[in-house]
Amino acid sequence: MATGHEEVINHAPTAGEYIAHHLTYFNGTGAKQTKLIDFGLLNYDTLLWAIVLAVLGGFILWLAARRASAGVPGRFQGAVEILVEMVADQAKGLIHSAESRKFVAPLGLTVFIWIFMMNAMDFLPLDLIPEIWKGLYGSMGHDPHHAYMRVVPTADINATMGMSIAVLLICFYYNVKIKGIGGWSHELVSAPFGTSKNPILAVVLGVVNFAMQIIEFSAKTISHGMRLFGNMFAGELIFMLIALMGAAWTGANLPSVLLFLGHVVAGFSWAVFHILVVALQAFIFMMLTLVYVGQAHEGH
Amino acid sequence: MNLNATLIAQIVVFLIFVWFTMRFVWPPIVKALDERAGKIADGLAAADRAKADLAHAGKKAADELRQARESAAEFRAGAEKQASQLLEDARAEAARLVAAAREAAEAEAGVAAQRAKEALREQVAMLAVAGAERILRKEINQQTHAELLSQLKAEL
Numbered sequence: 001m002a003t004g005h006e007e008v009i010n011h012a013p014t015a016g017e018y019i020a021h022h023l024t025y026f027n028g029t030g031a032k033q034t035k036l037i038d039f040g041l042l043n044y045d046t047l048l049w050a051i052v053l054a055v056l057g058g059f060i061l062w063l064a065a066r067r068a069s070a071g072v073p074g075r076f077q078g079a080v081e082i083l084v085e086m087v088a089d090q091a092k093g094l095i096h097s098a099e100s101r102k103f104v105a106p107l108g109l110t111v112f113i114w115i116f117m118m119n120a121m122d123f124l125p126l127d128l129i130p131e132i133w134k135g136l137y138g139s140m141g142h143d144p145h146h147a148y149m150r151v152v153p154t155a156d157i158n159a160t161m162g163m164s165i166a167v168l169l170i171c172f173y174y175n176v177k178i179k180g181i182g183g184w185s186h187e188l189v190s191a192p193f194g195t196s197k198n199p200i201l202a203v204v205l206g207v208v209n210f211a212m213q214i215i216e217f218s219a220k221t222i223s224h225g226m227r228l229f230g231n232m233f234a235g236e237l238i239f240m241l242i243a244l245m246g247a248a249w250t251g252a253n254l255p256s257v258l259l260f261l262g263h264v265v266a267g268f269s270w271a272v273f274h275i276l277v278v279a280l281q282a283f284i285f286m287m288l289t290l291v292y293v294g295q296a297h298e299g300h
Numbered sequence: 301m302n303l304n305a306t307l308i309a310q311i312v313v314f315l316i317f318v319w320f321t322m323r324f325v326w327p328p329i330v331k332a333l334d335e336r337a338g339k340i341a342d343g344l345a346a347a348d349r350a351k352a353d354l355a356h357a358g359k360k361a362a363d364e365l366r367q368a369r370e371s372a373a374e375f376r377a378g379a380e381k382q383a384s385q386l387l388e389d390a391r392a393e394a395a396r397l398v399a400a401a402r403e404a405a406e407a408e409a410g411v412a413a414q415r416a417k418e419a420l421r422e423q424v425a426m427l428a429v430a431g432a433e434r435i436l437r438k439e440i441n442q443q444t445h446a447e448l449l450s451q452l453k454a455e456l
Binding site for chain 1: 302303304305306307308309310311313314315316317318320321322324325326327328329330331332333335336338339
């Protein structure tokens with residue numbers, strides 16, 4: 001007694017459906033978010049994996065910190081120390097206030113570790129966690145076809161923009177802390193084009209300067225978050241496209257075999273290349289964080 | 301790419317994670333690194349010091365050796381000089397003794413010869429007087445002719 005509805009449920013997903021399914025967040029509504037901005041929704045999957053990885057990363061770092069001693073380090077301690085040393089060196093070069101470094105250097109380490117781990121979720125088999133989730137979701141009495149699960153938090157613009165906005169807030173904090181409210185306000189209307197003794201010209205320049213400052217901060221923050229999002233989203237999408245090649249298997253015929261080989265070769269190559277992207281994007285995000293906070297320390 | 305409240309949640313999680321790292325992770329690791337750097341610097345400094353000490357000790361040993369050699373040579377030279385001086389002194393003393401002995405012997409011999417001469421003279425005088433007495437037994441008075449006799453004795 002097949003109904004139309006059952007037919008939809010039982011047929012294998014088309015390529016478009018497969019990708020659309022993989023690109024939909026688990027936000028509690030069981031459907032794609034329709035409005036561009038909707039603060040009533042929460043992507044539980046992004047948040048879950050971000051928190052899981054933050055806890056895991058924090059735990060690993062804490063383990064290293066707990067065992068840290070001035071003696072001969074083991075391999076694990078050495079590895080963490082290399083990271084710490086790398087971040088500390090970069091921070092030293094970009095932020096000249098030792099007091100600020102006490103916060104900013106750990107900030108850089110956190111950013112690097114966390115983003116690296118979130119990016120590295122791309123290396124898990126594409127369908128592994130979504131399939132497990134589908135089983136769980138179905139066993140909880142929900143429709144497994146609406147079991148959405150995205151495992152790469154940095155491929156969610158909310159996560160990356162959240163982090164870049166946090167960096168922006170930290171920059172605001174240091175602008176006020178280092179220059180004072182008055183100093184920073186003066187900078188907002190007098191840099192980058194300077195000011196004038198002539199009051200009319202000073203007002204005009206002030207408006208232009210302030211507009212430039214707003215553009216500058218927006219550009220920095222948006223490009224900061226979007227760069228990471230774009231790289232990871234594209235990476236994930238390409239993994240999905242590669243997965244489609246293997247998924248097109250229809251039997252032992254030539255096109256299927258060729259597509260299978262294509263899947264293996266492309267999947268391997270992209271995964272290797274993606275190792276670079278994962279590490280590089282984490283590093284870039286960390287460096288830009290340090291650069292932006294460093295800029296907040298310097299007057300124009 | 302839709303924005304929603306995840307953005308806010310992510311900011312909160314991020315800041316908590318940063319706080320955690322700042323509070324529990326960064327300080328002990330950096331402290332350990334600084335301590336180790338200090339230990340390594342101390343170790344290197346100690347090694348340098350030890351090297352300098354070694355060089356110093358070597359130089360000192362060489363100095364001492366040289367000094368010992370010098371003083372030994374000095375001692376030997378002194379001893380040789382002293383020995384030769386003693387020998388010289390002994391020789392001089394011996395020569396002096398020999399000379400003194402010779403002088404004494406000569407003096408003694410001179411005295412003896414003189415005495416013998418005196419005795420001889422006396423005997424010759426007495427022999428002459430006796431001869432003359434025998435010849436001139438009656439005419440010659442020993443007392444009146446004593447002056448003549450002593451004159452004769454002095455001429456001998």
